[in-house]
Amino acid sequence: MVKGPLPPLPYGRQLIEDDDIAAVVEQLKGDWLTQGPAVERFEKELSAITGAKYCVAVANGTAALHLASLAAGVGPGATGVTADITFVASANGIRYCGGEPHLVDVDADTALISIERLAEKVDALAKAGKAPKVLVPVDFGGTPADLPAVRAIADKVGAIVIEDAAHSLGATYTHQGTTYRAASGVHAQMAILSFHPVKHLTTGEGGAITTNDEALFRELMDLRTHGITKDPKKLQKNDGPWYYEQRTLGFNYRITDIQCALGTSQAKKFPRFLERRRQLARMYDQAFAAAEWAERVRPLVVPAGRESAYHLYVVRVPAAKRKELFVRLREEQIFTQVHYIPVHTQPDFREHGLSGGAFPNATAYYESCISLPLFPGMGDGDVERVLAAMRRAL
Ligand SMILES: Cc1ncc(COP(=O)(O)O)c(C=O)c1O
Secondary structure (H helix, E strand, O other): OOOOOOOOOOOOOOOOHHHHHHHHHHHHHOOOOOHHHHHHHHHHHHHHHHHEEEEEEEOOOHHHHHHHHOOOOOOOOOOOEEEEEOOOOHHHHHHHHHOEEEEEEEEOOOOOOOHHHHHHHHHHHHHOOOOOOOEOOOOOOOHHOOOOHHHHHHHHHHEEEEEEEEOOOOOOOEEOOOEEEEOOOOOOOOEEOOOOOOOOOOOOOOOOEOOOOOOHHHHHHHEOOOOOEEOOOOOOOOOOOOOOOOOOOOOEOOOHHHHHHHHHHHHHHHHHHHHHHHHHHHHHHHHOOOOOHHOOOOOOOOOOEEEHHHHEEEEEOOOOHHHHHHHHHHHHHOOOOOOOOOOOOOHHHHHHOOOOOHHHHHHHHHHHHEEEEOOOOOOHHHHHHHHHHHHOOH
């Protein structure tokens, strides 16, 4: 048998099955295309997965960050703090509201926000009369940030914690003997999720905010739809059953019923997807524990007491080898990725004076990190394929 070229192996990929397709087709035959009852069904699924009482599904994770910042009271001149290693959206949510995001360094071994640096930053901002309105810890790669520690820092200055859980649906962390779920809203007042195709479950584009706070929930619901309400308790007057009022400047950040039909179908298989991600991560872990990799490959550390949901499987390799490894793997149809370029280095952040601070760990991390393929449709043989290609390249 003639062997053809191996199929492309991306770092992440959606898994869409026949029942997902059938769910979308069924939705297309129904009465609702844009926001209708399928949105609420999807929100209930997300509440069940996270344990948070309320959920507001929106157009994407970035919109979720924007609305969460607005609901937390970020406005022109307000400050917020997030990690330097994240997708730019974590900081942009604050900027969209006219606020000023401040970036802090990450821990060298986990790439999660450094609690020491965060405490220093919040202290310095408070002393300068610019105490932050929001702290946005990022559950990078799927491992929860130290949320109880972040909350303790936030409470000192009255800041709201917005957990960026775009990577961590299904992750857990244990604090003082109790285990909590990512995006459960226990330590962070709000959490945001993303359903981009590489995430744990997909709606194409999509996002959500979870919270246990009813007032924040109601505010987010209004902001999602133009700041418009029909709630008789909130109206200044009431001309009749058609009547609505715009109370505040909101947005059209609605997600559609078509997307949510897909999301609900995906949510039902979420436990299987999560378990497969964890199995694959264990296979990589076991392989990289062998002596042959010791000096060359160091997986990101998942701190004791935390269970990663493994959105990403990141390893650090010698910085001098990283680019060559990336290119050599690509020649073998293995498409790794670099997550992320430190936010403080982005031209738009520098030009707006938002790149201040010292980021030695983020810089060293960026120079050596590479995200290996990891997605629920991967076979065991694909892990072997990645390892064999890495052996050749390194
Ligand atoms: C950490 C993080 N936050 C927020 C987002 C934004 O999500 P979305 O792409 O759904 O807007 C992403 C997207 O990749 C992300 O990785």
